[in-house]
Amino acid sequence: MDGKDMAAMLEEAGVEPTAVRLAVTHVLADGERALPAGDILRKVRETMPVNKVTLYRILDLFVRQGLASRHSSGDRAFRYCLGPRFSGRAHGHAYCLRCGRMACLPATRDLVDVAALGRSLDMDVVGVEVRIDGVCAACRLAAEKGGTGGAVEDGAVVDDAPGKN
Amino acid sequence: MDGKDMAAMLEEAGVEPTAVRLAVTHVLADGERALPAGDILRKVRETMPVNKVTLYRILDLFVRQGLASRHSSGDRAFRYCLGPRFSGRAHGHAYCLRCGRMACLPATRDLVDVAALGRSLDMDVVGVEVRIDGVCAACRLAAEKGGTGGAVEDGAVVDDAPGKN
DNA sequence: GGCTTGATGCAACAGAGTTGCATCAAGATG
Protein backbone atom coordinates (compact mmCIF):
# COMPACT_ATOMS: atom_id res chain seq x y z
CA MET A 1 0.00 0.00 0.00
CA ASP A 2 1.41 3.39 -0.94
CA GLY A 3 0.61 6.86 0.31
CA LYS A 4 -2.14 7.26 -2.24
CA ASP A 5 -4.02 4.27 -0.89
CA MET A 6 -3.70 5.52 2.66
CA ALA A 7 -5.33 8.84 1.84
CA ALA A 8 -8.06 7.03 -0.06
CA MET A 9 -8.74 4.79 2.91
CA LEU A 10 -9.02 7.75 5.24
CA GLU A 11 -11.42 9.47 2.91
CA GLU A 12 -13.50 6.33 2.50
CA ALA A 13 -13.67 6.10 6.27
CA GLY A 14 -14.71 9.74 6.53
CA VAL A 15 -11.57 10.86 8.34
CA GLU A 16 -9.59 14.02 7.58
CA PRO A 17 -6.17 12.93 6.32
CA THR A 18 -3.60 14.64 8.53
CA ALA A 19 0.06 13.69 8.61
CA VAL A 20 -0.16 11.77 11.86
CA ARG A 21 -3.28 9.92 10.78
CA LEU A 22 -1.62 8.88 7.57
CA ALA A 23 1.38 7.61 9.50
CA VAL A 24 -0.84 5.62 11.88
CA THR A 25 -2.74 4.17 8.95
CA HIS A 26 0.54 3.21 7.38
CA VAL A 27 1.56 1.28 10.49
CA LEU A 28 -1.79 -0.47 10.77
CA ALA A 29 -1.80 -1.34 7.08
CA ASP A 30 1.14 -3.67 7.60
CA GLY A 31 -1.56 -6.18 8.38
CA GLU A 32 0.51 -8.98 9.87
CA ARG A 33 -0.36 -8.31 13.46
CA ALA A 34 -2.59 -6.39 15.80
CA LEU A 35 -0.38 -3.91 17.65
CA PRO A 36 -0.63 -2.23 21.06
CA ALA A 37 -0.72 1.56 21.14
CA GLY A 38 2.81 1.64 22.51
CA ASP A 39 4.21 -0.16 19.48
CA ILE A 40 2.23 2.00 17.10
CA LEU A 41 3.51 5.10 18.85
CA ARG A 42 7.13 3.97 18.53
CA LYS A 43 6.72 3.21 14.85
CA VAL A 44 5.02 6.50 14.06
CA ARG A 45 7.75 8.34 15.94
CA GLU A 46 10.35 6.89 13.62
CA THR A 47 8.74 9.25 11.12
CA MET A 48 7.59 12.28 13.10
CA PRO A 49 7.09 13.55 16.66
CA VAL A 50 3.68 12.67 18.11
CA ASN A 51 2.08 12.95 21.49
CA LYS A 52 0.62 9.79 22.92
CA VAL A 53 -2.73 11.46 23.60
CA THR A 54 -2.98 12.31 19.93
CA LEU A 55 -2.37 8.70 19.06
CA TYR A 56 -5.03 7.46 21.45
CA ARG A 57 -7.47 9.94 20.03
CA ILE A 58 -6.67 8.86 16.50
CA LEU A 59 -7.10 5.21 17.40
CA ASP A 60 -10.48 5.92 19.00
CA LEU A 61 -11.53 7.85 15.93
CA PHE A 62 -10.38 5.09 13.61
CA VAL A 63 -12.31 2.49 15.60
CA ARG A 64 -15.45 4.65 15.58
CA GLN A 65 -15.15 5.05 11.81
CA GLY A 66 -14.47 1.38 11.21
CA LEU A 67 -11.00 2.03 9.87
CA ALA A 68 -9.41 0.11 12.74
CA SER A 69 -10.63 -2.55 15.12
CA ARG A 70 -9.65 -2.92 18.74
CA HIS A 71 -9.02 -6.31 20.31
CA SER A 72 -8.40 -7.46 23.84
CA SER A 73 -5.46 -9.70 24.56
CA GLY A 74 -4.39 -11.70 27.57
CA ASP A 75 -2.54 -8.67 28.93
CA ARG A 76 -3.93 -5.22 29.68
CA ALA A 77 -3.15 -3.41 26.46
CA PHE A 78 -5.60 -3.38 23.58
CA ARG A 79 -4.31 -4.26 20.11
CA TYR A 80 -5.29 -2.46 16.94
CA CYS A 81 -5.42 -3.64 13.36
CA LEU A 82 -7.29 -2.58 10.24
CA GLY A 83 -11.04 -3.07 10.46
CA PRO A 84 -12.84 -5.74 8.43
CA ARG A 85 -13.89 -3.30 5.76
CA PHE A 86 -10.27 -2.35 5.08
CA SER A 87 -8.46 -5.57 5.84
CA GLY A 88 -10.91 -7.41 3.62
CA ARG A 89 -12.13 -9.82 6.28
CA ALA A 90 -13.43 -10.20 9.81
CA HIS A 91 -10.76 -12.19 11.56
CA GLY A 92 -9.64 -13.58 14.86
CA HIS A 93 -6.17 -13.45 16.39
CA ALA A 94 -3.53 -15.71 17.81
CA TYR A 95 -2.02 -14.35 21.00
CA CYS A 96 1.33 -15.59 22.28
CA LEU A 97 1.34 -15.82 26.05
CA ARG A 98 5.14 -15.55 26.10
CA CYS A 99 6.00 -12.65 23.83
CA GLY A 100 2.63 -10.92 23.67
CA ARG A 101 2.55 -10.76 19.89
CA MET A 102 -0.87 -11.03 18.36
CA ALA A 103 -1.05 -12.41 14.83
CA CYS A 104 -4.03 -11.69 12.61
CA LEU A 105 -5.69 -14.88 11.39
CA PRO A 106 -7.17 -15.45 7.93
CA ALA A 107 -10.83 -15.25 8.92
CA THR A 108 -13.33 -15.88 11.66
CA ARG A 109 -16.26 -17.13 9.64
CA ASP A 110 -14.78 -20.61 9.31
CA LEU A 111 -14.47 -20.87 13.06
CA VAL A 112 -17.63 -19.40 14.47
CA ASP A 113 -21.20 -19.75 13.41
CA VAL A 114 -22.17 -16.15 14.05
CA ALA A 115 -25.66 -16.51 12.63
CA ALA A 116 -26.46 -19.35 15.00
CA LEU A 117 -25.23 -17.21 17.84
CA GLY A 118 -27.48 -14.31 17.04
CA ARG A 119 -30.44 -16.63 17.07
CA SER A 120 -29.56 -18.47 20.27
CA LEU A 121 -28.73 -15.46 22.43
CA ASP A 122 -31.20 -12.92 23.67
CA MET A 123 -28.88 -10.18 22.58
CA ASP A 124 -28.29 -7.76 19.74
CA VAL A 125 -24.98 -9.11 18.50
CA VAL A 126 -22.55 -6.43 17.40
CA GLY A 127 -19.37 -8.42 17.01
CA VAL A 128 -17.59 -11.64 17.80
CA GLU A 129 -14.13 -11.83 19.26
CA VAL A 130 -12.13 -14.99 18.73
CA ARG A 131 -8.68 -15.33 20.19
CA ILE A 132 -6.39 -18.31 20.24
CA ASP A 133 -4.02 -18.25 23.19
CA GLY A 134 -0.82 -20.22 23.15
CA VAL A 135 2.90 -20.10 22.49
CA CYS A 136 4.10 -19.01 19.08
CA ALA A 137 6.66 -20.91 17.03
CA ALA A 138 9.41 -18.37 17.71
CA CYS A 139 8.89 -18.61 21.45
CA ARG A 140 8.75 -22.38 21.39
CA LEU A 141 12.12 -22.48 19.64
CA ALA A 142 13.58 -19.88 21.98
CA ALA A 143 12.42 -21.94 24.95
CA GLU A 144 14.03 -25.10 23.60
CA LYS A 145 17.34 -23.27 23.32
CA GLY A 146 17.13 -22.64 27.05
CA GLY A 147 15.99 -19.03 26.95
CA THR A 148 13.39 -18.05 29.48
CA GLY A 149 12.06 -14.80 28.19
CA GLY A 150 10.22 -15.49 24.96
CA ALA A 151 11.17 -14.35 21.47
CA VAL A 152 10.87 -10.62 22.12
CA GLU A 153 13.56 -8.14 21.31
CA ASP A 154 12.06 -4.64 21.58
CA GLY A 155 11.10 -3.95 25.22
CA ALA A 156 11.55 -0.20 25.79
CA VAL A 157 8.44 1.31 27.32
CA VAL A 158 7.07 4.45 25.73
CA ASP A 159 7.81 7.32 28.04
CA ASP A 160 5.96 10.38 29.13
CA ALA A 161 8.70 12.89 29.83
CA PRO A 162 8.15 16.56 28.90
CA GLY A 163 9.33 17.56 25.47
CA LYS A 164 8.81 14.06 24.13
CA ASN A 165 5.61 15.22 22.42
CA MET B 1 -23.47 -25.75 46.10
CA ASP B 2 -23.07 -25.67 49.88
CA GLY B 3 -20.02 -25.06 52.03
CA LYS B 4 -19.05 -28.70 51.88
CA ASP B 5 -18.76 -28.59 48.12
CA MET B 6 -16.67 -25.43 48.22
CA ALA B 7 -14.08 -27.02 50.49
CA ALA B 8 -14.02 -30.10 48.29
CA MET B 9 -13.43 -27.98 45.21
CA LEU B 10 -10.54 -26.17 46.83
CA GLU B 11 -8.99 -29.44 47.88
CA GLU B 12 -9.44 -30.92 44.44
CA ALA B 13 -7.72 -27.85 43.01
CA GLY B 14 -4.88 -28.17 45.50
CA VAL B 15 -5.66 -24.95 47.32
CA GLU B 16 -5.67 -24.48 51.10
CA PRO B 17 -9.23 -23.68 52.14
CA THR B 18 -9.08 -20.41 54.06
CA ALA B 19 -12.13 -18.36 54.94
CA VAL B 20 -11.56 -15.77 52.25
CA ARG B 21 -10.87 -18.38 49.58
CA LEU B 22 -14.06 -20.17 50.47
CA ALA B 23 -15.98 -16.92 50.21
CA VAL B 24 -14.45 -16.16 46.81
CA THR B 25 -15.24 -19.66 45.61
CA HIS B 26 -18.77 -19.18 46.80
CA VAL B 27 -19.15 -16.03 44.71
CA LEU B 28 -17.64 -17.64 41.62
CA ALA B 29 -19.79 -20.73 42.01
CA ASP B 30 -22.87 -18.70 41.24
CA GLY B 31 -22.05 -19.54 37.67
CA GLU B 32 -24.35 -17.17 35.83
CA ARG B 33 -21.74 -14.62 34.91
CA ALA B 34 -18.05 -13.87 34.79
CA LEU B 35 -17.39 -11.10 37.31
CA PRO B 36 -14.75 -8.38 37.56
CA ALA B 37 -12.55 -8.35 40.66
CA GLY B 38 -14.38 -5.28 41.94
CA ASP B 39 -17.72 -7.07 42.00
CA ILE B 40 -16.23 -10.13 43.62
CA LEU B 41 -14.63 -7.93 46.25
CA ARG B 42 -17.93 -6.24 47.06
CA LYS B 43 -19.73 -9.54 47.38
CA VAL B 44 -17.08 -11.12 49.58
CA ARG B 45 -17.12 -8.03 51.78
CA GLU B 46 -20.80 -8.58 52.48
CA THR B 47 -19.51 -11.53 54.49
CA MET B 48 -16.12 -10.48 55.87
CA PRO B 49 -13.45 -7.77 55.60
CA VAL B 50 -10.91 -8.42 52.84
CA ASN B 51 -8.09 -6.46 51.30
CA LYS B 52 -8.17 -6.08 47.55
CA VAL B 53 -4.59 -7.34 47.21
CA THR B 54 -5.62 -10.54 48.95
CA LEU B 55 -8.43 -10.96 46.46
CA TYR B 56 -6.16 -10.41 43.46
CA ARG B 57 -3.72 -12.94 44.87
CA ILE B 58 -6.48 -15.45 45.42
CA LEU B 59 -7.79 -14.95 41.91
CA ASP B 60 -4.30 -15.45 40.45
CA LEU B 61 -3.91 -18.59 42.51
CA PHE B 62 -7.28 -19.91 41.43
CA VAL B 63 -6.45 -19.32 37.78
CA ARG B 64 -3.08 -21.04 38.15
CA GLN B 65 -4.77 -24.03 39.77
CA GLY B 66 -7.55 -24.17 37.20
CA LEU B 67 -10.22 -23.39 39.75
CA ALA B 68 -11.09 -20.14 38.00
CA SER B 69 -10.60 -18.82 34.50
CA ARG B 70 -9.86 -15.25 33.54
CA HIS B 71 -11.48 -13.59 30.55
CA SER B 72 -10.92 -10.30 28.83
CA SER B 73 -13.88 -8.10 28.08
CA GLY B 74 -14.30 -5.00 26.01
CA ASP B 75 -13.34 -2.83 28.97
CA ARG B 76 -10.14 -2.93 30.96
CA ALA B 77 -11.18 -5.24 33.81
CA PHE B 78 -10.77 -8.99 33.56
CA ARG B 79 -13.72 -11.19 34.47
CA TYR B 80 -13.50 -14.37 36.47
CA CYS B 81 -15.67 -17.45 36.53
CA LEU B 82 -15.19 -21.08 37.49
CA GLY B 83 -12.72 -22.96 35.31
CA PRO B 84 -13.85 -25.64 32.86
CA ARG B 85 -12.99 -28.45 35.23
CA PHE B 86 -15.32 -27.03 37.88
CA SER B 87 -18.00 -25.43 35.77
CA GLY B 88 -18.31 -28.63 33.78
CA ARG B 89 -17.55 -27.06 30.40
CA ALA B 90 -15.25 -24.80 28.43
CA HIS B 91 -17.41 -21.89 27.47
CA GLY B 92 -17.48 -18.51 25.83
CA HIS B 93 -19.14 -15.36 27.08
CA ALA B 94 -21.60 -12.74 25.96
CA TYR B 95 -20.47 -9.23 26.83
CA CYS B 96 -22.91 -6.35 26.93
CA LEU B 97 -21.36 -3.16 25.62
CA ARG B 98 -23.87 -1.09 27.57
CA CYS B 99 -23.92 -2.50 31.08
CA GLY B 100 -20.66 -4.46 31.03
CA ARG B 101 -22.22 -7.67 32.25
CA MET B 102 -20.66 -10.82 30.92
CA ALA B 103 -22.88 -13.88 30.76
CA CYS B 104 -21.40 -17.36 30.67
CA LEU B 105 -22.55 -19.29 27.59
CA PRO B 106 -23.39 -22.99 27.49
CA ALA B 107 -20.27 -24.17 25.67
CA THR B 108 -17.61 -23.22 23.18
CA ARG B 109 -17.19 -26.51 21.38
CA ASP B 110 -20.25 -25.96 19.24
CA LEU B 111 -18.89 -22.65 18.03
CA VAL B 112 -15.22 -23.17 17.41
CA ASP B 113 -13.38 -26.00 15.80
CA VAL B 114 -10.46 -26.01 18.21
CA ALA B 115 -8.84 -29.09 16.74
CA ALA B 116 -8.71 -27.55 13.29
CA LEU B 117 -7.12 -24.50 14.80
CA GLY B 118 -4.31 -26.41 16.44
CA ARG B 119 -3.51 -28.00 13.12
CA SER B 120 -3.63 -24.84 11.06
CA LEU B 121 -1.59 -22.58 13.33
CA ASP B 122 2.11 -22.89 13.98
CA MET B 123 1.44 -22.48 17.65
CA ASP B 124 1.05 -24.55 20.80
CA VAL B 125 -2.57 -23.79 21.54
CA VAL B 126 -3.33 -23.37 25.23
CA GLY B 127 -6.85 -21.98 25.09
CA VAL B 128 -9.48 -20.36 22.96
CA GLU B 129 -11.36 -17.26 23.95
CA VAL B 130 -14.73 -16.62 22.35
CA ARG B 131 -16.68 -13.52 23.22
CA ILE B 132 -19.90 -12.24 21.75
CA ASP B 133 -20.19 -8.47 21.99
CA GLY B 134 -23.54 -6.78 21.82
CA VAL B 135 -26.40 -5.33 23.81
CA CYS B 136 -28.20 -7.55 26.29
CA ALA B 137 -31.96 -7.88 26.47
CA ALA B 138 -32.21 -5.83 29.67
CA CYS B 139 -30.29 -2.96 28.10
CA ARG B 140 -32.29 -3.10 24.89
CA LEU B 141 -35.50 -2.75 26.90
CA ALA B 142 -34.05 0.03 29.04
CA ALA B 143 -33.03 1.89 25.88
CA GLU B 144 -36.50 1.59 24.37
CA LYS B 145 -37.95 3.14 27.51
CA GLY B 146 -35.80 6.16 26.84
CA GLY B 147 -33.06 5.49 29.37
CA THR B 148 -29.54 6.22 28.26
CA GLY B 149 -27.42 4.45 30.80
CA GLY B 150 -27.94 0.72 30.30
CA ALA B 151 -29.54 -1.70 32.74
CA VAL B 152 -27.00 -1.27 35.51
CA GLU B 153 -27.88 -0.46 39.07
CA ASP B 154 -24.80 -1.08 41.21
CA GLY B 155 -22.10 1.48 40.27
CA ALA B 156 -20.05 2.23 43.42
CA VAL B 157 -16.35 1.83 42.74
CA VAL B 158 -14.32 -0.20 45.22
CA ASP B 159 -12.16 2.15 47.19
CA ASP B 160 -8.68 2.02 48.53
CA ALA B 161 -8.84 4.14 51.65
CA PRO B 162 -6.92 3.06 54.79
CA GLY B 163 -8.83 0.90 57.22
CA LYS B 164 -11.02 -0.49 54.47
CA ASN B 165 -8.88 -3.68 54.40
C1' DG C 1 -8.46 41.94 10.34
C1' DG C 2 -11.57 39.06 13.48
C1' DC C 3 -14.08 34.48 14.22
C1' DT C 4 -14.78 29.66 14.36
C1' DT C 5 -13.29 24.86 13.93
C1' DG C 6 -10.48 20.89 14.23
C1' DA C 7 -6.05 18.79 15.26
C1' DT C 8 -2.44 18.58 18.39
C1' DG C 9 0.37 19.14 22.81
C1' DC C 10 0.98 18.99 27.82
C1' DA C 11 -0.02 18.05 32.63
C1' DA C 12 -2.62 15.97 35.65
C1' DC C 13 -5.64 12.42 36.55
C1' DA C 14 -8.08 7.66 36.70
C1' DG C 15 -8.89 2.54 36.96
C1' DA C 16 -7.11 -1.96 37.47
C1' DG C 17 -3.81 -4.52 38.98
C1' DT C 18 1.28 -5.32 41.31
C1' DT C 19 5.16 -5.14 44.35
C1' DG C 20 7.64 -4.95 48.66
C1' DC C 21 7.59 -5.34 53.10
C1' DA C 22 5.21 -5.92 57.77
C1' DT C 23 2.30 -8.79 60.58
C1' DC C 24 0.10 -12.64 62.43
C1' DA C 25 -1.47 -17.35 63.25
C1' DA C 26 -0.75 -22.30 62.85
C1' DG C 27 2.31 -25.90 62.90
C1' DA C 28 6.76 -27.98 63.29
C1' DT C 29 11.01 -28.54 66.09
C1' DG C 30 13.69 -28.62 69.94
Add this chain to the structure above:
DNA sequence: CATCTTGATGCAACTCTGTTGCATCAAGCC
Protein backbone atom coordinates in the same frame (compact mmCIF):
# COMPACT_ATOMS: atom_id res chain seq x y z
C1' DC D 1 7.07 -24.59 76.82
C1' DA D 2 10.25 -21.54 73.70
C1' DT D 3 11.40 -20.88 69.15
C1' DC D 4 11.45 -21.28 64.20
C1' DT D 5 9.35 -21.59 59.90
C1' DT D 6 5.67 -21.09 56.60
C1' DG D 7 1.76 -19.32 54.41
C1' DA D 8 -2.00 -16.01 54.32
C1' DT D 9 -3.24 -11.46 54.86
C1' DG D 10 -2.88 -6.22 55.23
C1' DC D 11 -1.08 -1.71 53.81
C1' DA D 12 1.34 1.78 51.09
C1' DA D 13 3.33 2.87 47.15
C1' DC D 14 3.83 1.86 42.59
C1' DT D 15 3.17 0.54 37.43
C1' DC D 16 0.80 0.48 33.21
C1' DT D 17 -2.56 1.91 30.03
C1' DG D 18 -5.16 4.90 28.91
C1' DT D 19 -8.35 9.78 29.75
C1' DT D 20 -9.68 14.47 30.72
C1' DG D 21 -9.17 19.53 30.70
C1' DC D 22 -7.34 23.13 29.05
C1' DA D 23 -3.86 25.69 25.98
C1' DT D 24 -2.15 26.41 21.35
C1' DC D 25 -1.97 26.70 16.58
C1' DA D 26 -3.24 26.56 11.71
C1' DA D 27 -6.82 26.79 8.12
C1' DG D 28 -10.88 28.38 6.45
C1' DC D 29 -14.60 31.81 6.56
C1' DC D 30 -16.93 36.69 7.09
